[in-house]
Amino acid sequence: MQSKTLEMGKKSIGVGAEETFQILDTNGKIIGQDPKISTDLLLQAYRNMVLTRTLDEKLISLQRQGRMGTYVSCSGQEASQIGAVMALSKEDWIFPMYRDMGMIIQAGVSLKQLVNRMLGNAEDEALGRDLPNLYAWKANKIVSFAAPIASHVPVAAGFAMAAKSRKENLVTIATFGDGATSSGEFHVAMNFAGVYKAPTIFICENNQYAISVPVSEQTASDSIAIKASAYGFEGLKVDGNDLFAVYATVKRAVEKARRGEGPTLIECLTYRLGSHSTADDWKKYRSGDEVESWKRRDPIPRLKDYLINDRKAWSEDEDSKLRLGVEAEISQAIASAGKIPPPELKTLVTDAYSSVPRNLEEQSKELFESMES
Template sequence: MKDGLTRERLLAAYRVMLLTRLLDSKALGLHNQGKIGSYTSSAGHEAIHVGSVYGIDKQDWIFPYYRDQGVLLARGVPVEQLLNRYFGNASDAMKGRDLPNLYSFRECRIFSIAAPIASNLQISVGFALAARMKGENIVAISYFGDGATSSGEFHTALNFAGVYKAPCIFICENNQYAISVPFKRQTASQNVATKARAYGIEGYAVDGNDFFAVQTAVSAARERALEGLGSTLLECLTYRHSAHSTADEWKRYRTQEELEEWMKKDPLKLMKDYLIARSIMTVDNERKLQDELQAEIVAAVKSTENIPPPPEESLFEDVYATPALR
């Protein structure tokens, strides 16, 4: 198997892709039941998420954005911790603060997410340069959408990364829309990858529905970064299967035909077909895996949904070094 991707590793990758899709569907259900706040679905992004994490090392730092549930699960964040975040309960690492999809899992080397789009990019560049000064042999990988590439932060981060040859990988998850704005209204450039040239870094367009394409491109970008050859921008092309978030109605700006065309390239289906065609997995094994993961999710919801909210007194914890009032 290419690039050290053994059968076990491929099955593990498929498992986490499927877990991401099933947990996503559960989270949408929990929102519809009024149990969690607004939620941004990751359906359609699984090959980018899992493929990219399988292309980096455990030591590398991750700077995700709000749609990156599969990145978190592939890095090893337990399902219960994601659910604690969604419920904003007393066991939530962020003590119930902020929207469900804004995460922070320092122990997994996952940097905190802030809501402004592209705000993680400059931080990832500074982080990568600091790590290099400290002699650490790691890369910083950051994630963002196609809409985020129109922000000043995108330009500043890539420019700085180019000048200082920062050991960074920039993953643009181009899902064709920024809420309701289609990609052709986002930029007059041919694509996002080509923008890399202006910053003197490498840039490639990658099939974001293909786990192998993403894994291979990220792994090569990591090698380049650690050889001192600088950053890489990878534009991973995919499609957002559902609405931007639970707060909008996608049928007002996208057609059913467009969705159906992209659903033929569903990353989960492509990976499943590949594994079955090469006898790495059988149809039966896959069904069993689905049942097993569903049971795991149901058990995780059961163990987290009744945890009470964080105590009110915790509201000002971690806010001031010396609280003004007690």
């Protein structure tokens, strides 16, 4: 069983056939080996988890008001996303999926940049061309996601392999959902990385559903993690709502990859608390009891309980202040972004080529003239 190779506490939370690695239980108590995360780093992660959750809720309401396009929510998956990025170093690259706003925040993209992207205004670095959730920021080493599910996973493995051949000591992480593991690209990437020992960490955020399809209908395997053994490397299953377990497991995989010992597949067991996106309704395919049972494993109160009761580094009072501060910061960012006009129409063609080809110049001239008339 793969999880036995982790020399830290293990405890099953009763999902799948294999044991699930856990350090922080649902009451915020340490039950495995403490990965000794500094209080500063932990508080920063907690703040980012609260920011991610609050912004997520706010963006859903902005979409409902018609102020932004379809949005994909990440509530419930913050520990998987933030814990993974905490384990990376500055030289490492992130190949996220559309649901990974927590990763983007932990990787250092500012609230201002993020909200400009969501609204697709003139200060959005993608100039409104990308869907809101197709995150890409080169300065933060975040590579853009393409809509066909899992198409970014072989790219992450290839990028890692290219870096390895140039003797650069970086690793890549690719994140994807349980549904993505049914795609050919996932298997191509796993095979390639296994054969060439690419320094890649494959992170499956198993949130139990691919839109309305439950993971039980996605695979006949006992788990997602177990699939790694077919490709000759280690697969580990962790409680994805436990920031400590995710961090410790990804860190170990990163160190292993950096030593030249190849890839790891990490399955983070988590749950999307909301709908797949603003275009569906979870009540059509999930029971309220199921959602409530996962709310009891919510990663945010769990970490808060730990910080207050065990680490003695936080208080209810500080928590209320943090939440009020985050709300204000988000409202301010949205108000400022809302005042920025949409990108100028000419940017449709001006920065796609080093010099605008004649046919595009002609077509855009015609378009602008027709709009003026």
